Amino acid sequence: MAFLEVRNLSKSFPSPAGARHVLSGVALDVDQGEFVSIVGTMGSGKSTLLSLLAGLTSPDGGTVVLDGKPVTGVRDDAAFVFQNYSLLPWFSALENVRLAVQAAFPNETAAEQTRRATEALERVGLGNALDRKPRQLSGGMRQRVSLARAFATEPRVLFLDEPFGALDALTRDTLQQDLAELCAGRERPVTTVMITNSVEEAILLSDRIVPIVTGPPASLGASIPVELARPRTLAQLAHDEQATHARANVVAALTASMQRRNRSVSATATTALSTTEPVKEAL
Amino acid sequence: MKRLINLLLPLCGIGMALAVWWAASVAVPDLPSPVRTWDESKLYILEPLAKRGESDQGILLLAYYSLMRVARGFLLGIAIATPLGFLLGVSSTLTKMFDPIMQVLRPISPLAWLPLGLVLFQKSEPAALFAIAVCSMWPTVINTMMGVRAIPQDYWNVAKVLRLSRMTTFTKIIVPATLPYMFTGYRLSLGIAWLVIVASEMLTGTPGVGGFLWQEYNSLVYAHILLAIITIGVVGFALDRLMGMAEARLRAS
Numbered sequence: 337m338a339f340l341e342v343r344n345l346s347k348s349f350p351s352p353a354g355a356r357h358v359l360s361g362v363a364l365d366v367d368q369g370e371f372v373s374i375v376g377t378m379g380s381g382k383s384t385l386l387s388l389l390a391g392l393t394s395p396d397g398g399t400v401v402l403d404g405k406p407v408t409g410v411r412d413d414a415a416f417v418f419q420n421y422s423l424l425p426w427f428s429a430l431e432n433v434r435l436a437v438q439a440a441f442p443n444e445t446a447a448e449q450t451r452r453a454t455e456a457l458e459r460v461g462l463g464n465a466l467d468r469k470p471r472q473l474s475g476g477m478r479q480r481v482s483l484a485r486a487f488a489t490e491p492r493v494l495f496l497d498e499p500f501g502a503l504d505a506l507t508r509d510t511l512q513q514d515l516a517e518l519c520a521g522r523e524r525p526v527t528t529v530m531i532t533n534s535v536e537e538a539i540l541l542s543d544r545i546v547p548i549v550t551g552p553p554a555s556l557g558a559s560i561p562v563e564l565a566r567p568r569t570l571a572q573l574a575h576d577e578q579a580t581h582a583r584a585n586v587v588a589a590l591t592a593s594m595q596r597r598n599r600s601v602s603a604t605a606t607t608a609l610s611t612t613e614p615v616k617e618a619l
Numbered sequence: 620m621k622r623l624i625n626l627l628l629p630l631c632g633i634g635m636a637l638a639v640w641w642a643a644s645v646a647v648p649d650l651p652s653p654v655r656t657w658d659e660s661k662l663y664i665l666e667p668l669a670k671r672g673e674s675d676q677g678i679l680l681l682a683y684y685s686l687m688r689v690a691r692g693f694l695l696g697i698a699i700a701t702p703l704g705f706l707l708g709v710s711s712t713l714t715k716m717f718d719p720i721m722q723v724l725r726p727i728s729p730l731a732w733l734p735l736g737l738v739l740f741q742k743s744e745p746a747a748l749f750a751i752a753v754c755s756m757w758p759t760v761i762n763t764m765m766g767v768r769a770i771p772q773d774y775w776n777v778a779k780v781l782r783l784s785r786m787t788t789f790t791k792i793i794v795p796a797t798l799p800y801m802f803t804g805y806r807l808s809l810g811i812a813w814l815v816i817v818a819s820e821m822l823t824g825t826p827g828v829g830g831f832l833w834q835e836y837n838s839l840v841y842a843h844i845l846l847a848i849i850t851i852g853v854v855g856f857a858l859d860r861l862m863g864m865a866e867a868r869l870r871a872s
Binding site: 420 | 773774776777779780782783784787791792796
């Protein structure tokens with residue numbers, strides 16, 4: 337039995353034109369310590385899926401089982417990194433991280449908690465920016481604080497929602513390496529599910545890549561293993577045969593699902609002109 | 620040069636207002652001219668802390684009585700309004716329950732609340748506090764409520780993901796996020812409280828700027844009415860500026 341088991345998950349949102357089905361029939365297995373990336377285009381329902389896995393929202397149907405227990409809310413051994421940093425602007429970097437530490441380790445003394453938070457920030461190279469407020473930090477530094485906050489709680493599961501999506505390309509590269517090091521440098525393996533729209537990022541960081549089959553409603557395609565030795569570098573990936581193979585597979589899966597959707601959309605449009613029940617026809 | 624102009628322009632405006640006042644005093648014989656007002660008022664201004672009798676006191680002393688009363692009424696008002704605003708901001712059920720009452724109570728004039736306060740408390744002092752509190756609390760209630768509603772989803776997500784307790788969420792997220800809105804509410808509330816004080820002092824005849832104004836009207840010393848009016852304006856302006864400065868500091872931090 338896998339560490340994280342997702343079965344037949346579905347989610348819809350109410351909209352003026354009736355319920356909008358975002359996800360349906362989503363299935364996923366993630367082993368303990370595995371790093372899995374879910375890759376898809378913008379607006380494909382990736383973030384919704386991650387919120388469901390993390391217990392931030394509840395599904396309409398299907399189950400998420402983590403470590404043998406059904407997910408009903410946010411677990412205390414899980415951490416989350418958002419695309420838009422989600423730091424509290426009235427707190428310094430240290431206070432932002434300490435808030436998470438206090439919630440995760442309520443029985444420790446204040447000094448212990450501060451030490452944990454400081455160490456977490458030092459690990460991402462922000463030891464000299466402890467007292468700075470988020471707005472005094474660059475985008476990359478903010479996301480480092482966010483990573484520090486996530487790792488400071490010593491999570492067993494990590495959910496990353498396009499963690500580097502808001503950063504420029506260069507900052508992105510260095511932070512990807514930082515994340516790889518953070519994941520590698522832990523005594524206890526952390527199971528990670530990352531959402532991204534960058535195939536390159538997924539290859540660099542993951543053990544396995546799962547493409548989104550574009551909807552709506554979206555589901556997940558067959559997973560593509562990334563069997564590359566670590567540590568990996570972007571330069572090395574550019575020429576590696578395995579990496580090229582994985583890249584080709586992911587891109588093929590994504591474009592195939594996009595084309596299928598485009599065809600079905602145009603089919604709906606043409607049948608709408610000729611028949612009285614266009615929707616049934618198209619489906 | 621620019622600074623000089625910035626200084627001169629308001630002076631020009633004041634000069635023009637004085638000219639209008641002077642013209643009006645020529646047309647209406649009962650209205651004292653600016654010069655006569657100064658002559659009859661300078662005792663109160665030059666000896667601002669003198670106490671010659673129950674209501675015959677220096678203007679600063681009178682303003683001080685009014686300010687103390689306003690401070691107490693205002694603090695009472697926001698002590699009720701702030702938690703109420705938080706509750707209404709968090710719970711849409713409570714909002715639906717109390718919104719109609721609030722909308723009806725809000726436009727009621729202090730002159731209408733005061734007699735009710737006198738009936739309830741028998742004495743003029745608590746009645747005045749009651750009127751100030753009830754009239755001035757609404758901007759704080761509404762701004763605090765709006766502030767809580769305007770908290771970005773990101774911050775709620777942080778609370779959820781970090782599994783913060785209700786209390787921690789309140790003190791570490793809701794309060795800091797709402798603080799700027801709350802302070803805008805406080806500034807507006809204080810402005811209203813200062814409006815109410817004059818009316819309530821006039822009605823109850825308690826010593827203070829408003830009480831002084833009403834008494835001097837009854838004694839036919841019209842110059843002192845103008846003195847009181849100007850004092851009320853200047854003090855109100857100063858209060859607003861002080862709150863504005865506090866608010867700006869808060870936003871900057």
